[in-house]
Structures are given as structure tokens and as C-alpha cells.
Amino acid sequence: MRTLVLLFVVGLCVLDAASSLKICAFNVQSFGESKANNKKIMVILLKILSRCDVSLIQEVRDAKGAAVQALVKALNRFDKSNTYSSVESERLGRKSYKEQYVYVYRNNLLKVKDHYQYPKLEGAGANDSDVFSREPFIVRFHSPTTLVKDFVLIGQHTSPKTAMKEIDELYTVFRGVCKKWKTDNVMILGDLNAGCSYVSARGWRAVRLRSDPHFHWLIGDEQDTTVRERTRCSYDRIIAHGRHLVSGLVAGSARPFNFKEEFRLSEEEVTARTRFMVGFGPMDVNLCAFVWCILGPGGERSFPCRGGPEAQPPLPPPPRAVGAQHKPAASCVQS
Template sequence: MVLRLFVAWLALLPLSTQADVLMGSWNIKHLGWNNDKAMPQVAHVANHFDLLAIQELMDTSALARLEQEVEAISGEAWSSMASRELGHSSYTEHYAFLWRESEVAYSDSAVVFLDHGDVFSREPYAARFRDLETDDVFTTATVHVVYGDGVSHRLPEIEALADYWQWLDEIAQGTPRLLMGDFNLAPDHAGWAPLRRLGAEPAITDGLTTLSTTAGGYSNLYDNIWYDASVLDSSDRGILRFPDLLTMGHQEARDRISDHAPVYVGLSGAKLHPEHATDGTSVPRASTPECIDLNTSSVSRLDELPHIGPARAKDIVEARPWASADHLTRVNGLGTARVQEIQTSDLLCQ
């Protein structure tokens, strides 16, 4: 009887759990510049995550607008914060964090790294957050490694990330660490050896994250999340290919959203569920015409047609006006069969 009561008492004790949030990292190409950014669509992608680290924030007012947009889509309260302007030249950017208030709360220690060695062009930015369900605290950091003229210009910052990882221990105070960002270096490069020796591992080892100009194409695995893999339990990880989610051509996605796809890692049971992103409502679409007109549509819109890449789209523009889609056989590489596929795609204006 005493043993049964003891077991029952143990069952009432809180279990030791880990954060169960979905963490994302996204370089949102020049967020805040006057570049016709499709903010509702950006917000739809951001709404897939509980906590999102953002690189290339050019104006903090754009972060405030993104927060408003994602609140409108999700029907939930969100919060955000940004670093000061960072950069050694006339090109500067902010880092930012955006989080869902029902899942995550800011804890403390938001700080830009004091780079005494003056290695980083844009010093990393870190903060501690708390999972509201489990009360666990974790330390997140974000960085955008300089691109430079080649890999040799990136390696000094990559190597310095090992020192930064150790410095994060002071901020982390024993909590798990995640280093998220656009590193401009593939995770299998030898330059990561110093960070790997400290126990950090990349969440993403397969796939590509940079949108190419070719429809459906990707290149480079530069975006990643390095984390304490021995401490954190990863329940999901991957790349969110948002052009598929938004049914958007790559050229338009690069122009109006970003040329980078976000990466993510789920902790202790959290998984990405794209179908739940808008609570069953339709995906917001960019304000573009319903059909594609051979005589008025942009190159990026024409690129969405079957068998039409950027080069053929330009040829179509240069050959205007078009009296009929039947005449597309005049474009190099478009035979009768391909033109028929274009006509039956239901994308052309009738």
C-alpha cells in the first residue's frame, strides 16, 4: 500500500522535459527596403514557426509590419525584437527574433557580441527564451556571415564562431544553445572543424536552401542551425521550400519574398505542419493577375508557364505583340507539343 502511494505521488511530480517549440531561421532578403515585398506571404511562411531568427532586416519598421501581418493570419499575439544596426561599411543590417506568445516568451540576455578581435562584419546577436509549456529556457543566437569574394573571406568568421560558441556559455548559463543564420558555407566544409570539436552539430545536412533563377531549382546549403545535439532532442528538421507552399514561381519568389528558404528544427516532439499554418484557410497570394497574358505579363509571370524559363520568357516579351498562343512555336525550343501543354495548363488568359 505504501509503495502504491509512493508511485502515485511520483506520477504527480512535474517531469523534466525539454523545449517543444519549432525553431526557424530565415534570411528574408532585404526586409524593409522599398522592394515590393509581399508581406502577407512572408507572414504566412513565418507563421509556420514558434520562434524565427531573421537575417537581413534593413529597417525595423518592416519587422513591426511583419508582426502585425502574422498576427492577422494566425489570430494570435506575437512579439519581436531587433538588434541595433550592424556592419562595418555603408551596408548595414539588423538581426531579429519573432515569436508566438502562446508558445514562447523572451527570458533575458539579448546582446550583440562584443567582438574584441574585430573579426565579424556583423557581430552575432543572442537572446534567451523560455518555452511556456515546459518552462525550459534555451539560448538562441543568429548571424549572417560575410559573403566576400570567396570562401577564403568567409573562413575567419566561421572559425571565430567557435570562440563565440564558448562565449555563449556565459549567456546560456547552462541552457542549450542554438546558432542560427546564413553562414555562406556548406556544413561539410573543413572550416567547421573547430565548432564541431566543441560539440555543435548542424541540423541540416541534406538539401539546398538558395533559390536559383531556374524554376524549381536550388543551390547551396548555406542556411543552417547549429545546436547542442547531445542536449537537445531534435524531433524534426528540414528546409521549408516556400515557393511550393505559396504556389509561386522562383523568379517571383526571389523578387517578392526572398532568395533563401528558411530552415528549421523541432525540439522534443515539435514538427512542421504546413497544412495547419493558416488554420485551414487558403494561402494568401501575391497581388498578381489570375491568368498570364502573353502581351502584358512580366518575365517572372511568364516564367511560370510550362517549358518557359527566364530566357524564353524574355524572348516572348521581345516578340510582342502575340495574336495567338499558337504562334509560340516561333520561340526557340517550343515545338507544337510543348505549345499545346502551355495552352492546356489553364494558366494563359483566354
């Protein structure tokens, strides 16, 4: 949703219980050169992104590529204890409006093994039959310090008008990843517009990612992924699949990080600063999510973060729409 800026983080348990790998998804909204050249904007972005080991940034509008280069350069200056790189998608969109997905990651912790852009339908009438407004961007990472050494991130920013169709089609994208890379340790993340008026109980029944119990919706329907007091919607999601990947996560670790509270901003300041930060004028910016692998609900370091699935609390079942029917489980060769 264009009125939302969201950061999600999920913790991957690592061999050293004193640290974790943080995976984020952040809708920065029309991030381009004007934002990259604005110091007030960059201070907020750098504070947020430097919390993460890998971040999926959405709504990047940077035709020349200068804004992303400036962001990565500034991040390396801001956080001298790590080194950052990026991998970018094609410029995506059906008409003149184009966006990119960009993964910014710490290259001292992660390596990009492979990546590809989900293909766009071409030819006469393609726009009418193509489900995605912005095709997913898929990256395979290698993480030598975590229990799960290799995992795949599927980044997606849906169109509000076709959100449910796009979410369902991500099942097909997942199957393609399984076939291509022979792994089912996959995480789908991003601004899916998966809440409030963009979804319905009836529509959820046809969404394969919901009916297959092997997909774990780490951000539930009841969670508010906005920081505005007048808004309560779960637009952005993280969906995990794969026995090894799921068992490497701390149960309930994906939760909102409210930058309004973190930066001690009033409601008025949030409206003014976030609009200014993302440059959307009539658009609102809302929230984020942030979680640490080793922190319990009260902040205590209670989760063991080692020892495999038997050491981890069980994940809650994925949310279901009333009357949803179970379909055959997704499966492919595991890595």
C-alpha cells in the same frame, strides 16, 4: 549569402505530443519599409512566419524601425490564435551598409529572459582584426510548454568572403554565452554561407564547431537549402549544443521546406515573385526549411515527442572534414 532566402525550422519536443515548438531562421534580404508596404510581399512573409513559434529574421534594413513594427502588427492580424512580439539587434555593418537581426516570437508561448549584442571591436584598425562583419545577436528564451524550459539562440549572418573564419569564431561566442548565463543549451542558426565555394575541406579542419562532437549540425553538408533547380548548396545551418537541448529534438527534424512546392510555383514564378518579394533585382531568392516535431519521414506521427533522450532516436554525428582532428569538447555549467 545575399542570393538566398532561407527558412529553417527545428522541432522541440513538448509535453503534449500533439504539438511542437518550431524554431526558424529566415534570410528575408533587405527587408525595409518598401517591402512592408507591399501586400504581395507581406502575404508570402506572413504565410511563412506564421508557421513558426520563433523566427530569426536576417537582413533587416529598417533604420526607422517602421518595417518591423508593421510586420509584427500584420502578423498579429493574420494569425489571431497567437500574439507576436519582436526583439531587435543593433544596426550592424562595417561601413554604410547596415543590417539588423530580428527575432519574431509568439509571446503566448515564449518569453525573452535576456539578450545581448556580441561586442564589436572599436578603435584604429578594428575592422582589420574584427572577425565578424555583423556581430551575432544572442537571445535567451523561456519556454514553459517544452521539455527544455530555457535555451539560447545565437543568430548569425556571415559574410561570404570570411564565412569560415566567422563560423569558427562562433565557438568563442558560444563560450561567452556559457560563461554569462551558465547554460550550454545553445542553438546557432542563420545564413552562415557554409556551402559550395565559400567553404573548403581544408578550411573545415580549423573550424572548432566542426571538430567538437558536442555540436550537432542539424543541417548537413549534403542538404540543399535553396529552391533554385540550378543551385544545390547548404548555405544555411542549424547547430545544436547541450545534452538537454539535443535530447529534446527529434532526430533529423531540421529539413528543407520548399516554398516553391508548397505554394505551387513554377521556376519562372519563383524567380519573378521572390525577386519581387525581397526586392533584390539582380539577386535570387531561394529556399526554406520546415519540419514538425511529431512527423516521421513519410508524414506519419511516429516520434513520441515525450520521455526525454531515451525516447528519441539518436542524432547523427556532426559532419567532419577528412582529416579533421578532435579538440577538447566545449563544456560549461548546464542549466
